[in-house]
Amino acid sequence: MxxxxxxxxxxxxxxxxxxxxxxxxxxxxxxxxxxxxxxxxxxxxxxxxxxxxxxxxxxxxxxxxxxxxxxxxxxxxxxxxxxxxxxxxxxxxxxxxxxxxxxxxxxxxxxxxxxxxxxxxxxxxxxxxxxSTVAPTHPLLDGLSPRQIQVLEGVCNAKTNKEIARELELEEVTIKFHVRTLCRKLEVQNRTQAALAAKSAGLF
Structure with missing residues (x-):
C-alpha cells in the first residue's frame, strides 16, 4: 500500500x-x-x-x-x-x-x-x-456517507455522472468513485442495479 x-x-x-x-x-x-x-x-x-x-x-x-x-x-x-x-x-x-x-x-x-x-x-x-445527527433512516443506506446518498439519489433519478457532478459541484471522477463505492456497499454490479435496489426499498 x-x-x-x-x-x-x-x-x-x-x-x-x-x-x-x-x-x-x-x-x-x-x-x-x-x-x-x-x-x-x-x-x-x-x-x-x-x-x-x-x-x-x-x-x-x-x-x-x-x-x-x-x-x-x-x-x-x-x-x-x-x-x-x-x-x-x-x-x-x-x-x-x-x-x-x-x-x-x-x-x-x-x-x-x-x-x-x-x-x-x-x-x-x-x-x-x-x-452525528445525520444517521441513515433506512437499513439500505447504512454505511453510506451523506455524499454517497446524494449520488445514489441522482442515480435513481437517471442522471449521468456529469449531471450529478455539476449539481453537487464536484468533479466527474469523484462521482465515478462514489458510484463504484456505493455499488460495492449495496452489493450490486452497476448503477442500474443500485437504482433498482433503492427504488425497490421505497427510497427517493
Missing amino acids: RVLLADDHDMVREAIAAYLTADGEIDVKAVCDAHAAFDAMQTDVSFDLVILDYQMPGMNSIEVLKRALVANGGKGVAILSGSGSPGLAKEVLDAGAVGFVPKTISGLTLLNAVKFMCAGEIFIPHDLLRE
Whole structure:
C-alpha cells in the first residue's frame, strides 16, 4: 500500500509516517504542505490513499481536498484533523473524502483506519458516528456517507455522472468513485442495479 501524508507539523508528520511504515505493509511518502503533495501526485505513481492535514497554512482545505481527489486519479483522500467535530467530519465526507481521522485516535486505530481506507472503505470514528445527527433512516443506506446518498439519489433519478457532478459541484471522477463505492456497499454490479435496489426499498 502506498500512502501520501501531508502535514505541516514536523513531529506529527514524522511520528505518523514512522508508525505506519513500521507495520511493514505500508510505504509512506511524507511531505510538509499541499504544494508538495500535489507535486508528489504528479510525479509519483498514484497513491492508494492521500492523507491531508485539515489546518495546513495557506490552503482552503475543502478546495484542496477536491483537487486532490482528481490529482490522485479518483483514489481515496482522507482528512487528518486536530478537531473531532462531527460537523467537520460531515463537511469533509460530503466533499468526497474517504475518511475523517482525528489526531487524538490511537496509533493502532490509525493503522487499521489507513488499511480500511486503502481497501476503498469509508472511515469515521465510532464516537463521531454516535454524535452525528445525520444517521441513515433506512437499513439500505447504512454505511453510506451523506455524499454517497446524494449520488445514489441522482442515480435513481437517471442522471449521468456529469449531471450529478455539476449539481453537487464536484468533479466527474469523484462521482465515478462514489458510484463504484456505493455499488460495492449495496452489493450490486452497476448503477442500474443500485437504482433498482433503492427504488425497490421505497427510497427517493
